[in-house]
Amino acid sequence: MTSIEDLAARIDELEDRVDELEADTEQLENTVDAQAQTIASQRDQLAHYETRTEELEAQLDAATDHRKHLQQRLYAVESEESTANDSNTRRSPLQQLIRLPSKARSKLTANQERARFIAKDIREYATSVPAGFALDSSTIRTVLHAKEGRTPHTQTVSRVMDFLDDLGKEGVKIVKRRGTKRVIFSEHAVSELAETAPKSSGGSAITDVVMGWR
Template identity: 70%
Template sequence: MTDSVEDLKSRLDDLEDRVDALEDEKSDLEETVDAQAETIASQRDQLREQRKRLDEYEEKLTVSRDHRKHLQQRVHALEDSQGADSDETNTTRSPLQQLISLPSKAVSKLTANQKRARFIAKDIREYAKKVPAGYAIDSSTIRKVLKAKEDRTPHTQTVSRVMDFLDRLGKEDVQVVKRHGTKRAVFTERAVTELAGTSSTGGITDVVMRWR
C-alpha cells in the first residue's frame, strides 16, 4: 500500500511538472503571437506609407508626361511658324531665334527645359568655346551654367533634353555630337552670330561670372 501511494505521488509530481511546462510554453506562445501581431501592424503601416509614396510618384510622372507633351507641342508650333514665315523673307529667323525673341508674357508659359535652352542660347557666345566648326558647348558646361542659374545641380536627363532641344530648334546650324564620351552641341558661326543679334546686348551675365 505504501508503495502505491508513493507511486501516485510521483506520478502527480510528474503531471504537475508537465502542467507547469505547458503553461510556460503557452505563455511563450502568447508572447510570440503578440510580437508577431505588432510586426504585422508595423508592416501594414509601412505598406500603407509605401502605397502613398507610389501614388505620389505616379502623380509626378503624369505631370512630367504632360510637360513633355506641352514641350513637343511648343516645338512643333515654333517649327510650323518658321516654315510658314519662310516665304515672306530670306532672313527668316530660326526656331531658336524665335525662342529667344519671345516676349516675357510668352516666356512665362514655357516649360522648364524650354526656359533652360533659351537661357543657354541667348548667351551662347559667352558659354561656348571657339572650335573650327564654330562654337561648341559640352554637357559639363551646360550643367555648370544651369547650376549657377538655379542654385542646384540639374539631373543628367535634364541636361540631355536641353541639348536635344537646342539641336532640334537649331536645325542644320546646331548639331549634337559625342566625342571621347562627352556630348557637345556645336553651333555654326552663322548661328552664333544670328543668336547674338537676336539677344539683347550686354556683357557677360552674373551667372557666367559666378561659375567661372
C-alpha cells in the same frame, strides 16, 4: 353845239384812257421792280451757292488728301509688318525662342526656358572650335547650376541639349566624342543668335561664375 359836246366827251374819254395807261404803266413798273428784286435775290443765292460749292470742293480735296495720306500710312505699316513677318520667318526656331516676350515665355516648359537662357548668351558660354562653337554637357550643367542654385539632373541637361539641337535647325548639331556629348553651333548660327538676343541680357554675372568653375 352838238359838235362841242361831242368834242368834250371825246376829251373825257381820252383823259380816262390816259389815266388807265398811267395806271397800267405804274403796275408794269411795280412788276419790273419786283422782278428786278427777284433777280437780285437769285443772284445773291447763286453767289452763295457758288461760294458753298467752292467750300465743298476744298473740303473734298482735303478729304481726298487725307485719305491718300492714310492709305500711305497703312501701306507703310503693312510693309513693315510684312518685312517683320518675313524676318521672323527667316529666323530659326531658336532665334524666335529667345525673342519671345515675357508673357509668351511663361508658357515655356522648364527645359525650353533653360535652352532659351543658354542660347541668348551662347557666345559667353561656348568654346571656339574649328567647326564653330562647342558647348559640352559639363558646361551646360555648370551654367544651369549657377542660374538655379542646384545641380541639374543628367536627363535635364540632355533634354536642354536636344532642344538646342532641334530648334537650332541646320546651324546646330549634337556630337559625341570620347564619351562626351557636345552641341556644336556654326559661326553663322552664333552670330544670328547674338544679333537676335535682347541687348539687356543678364548673363554676364552667371558667365563670371561659370568661367570661375571651369
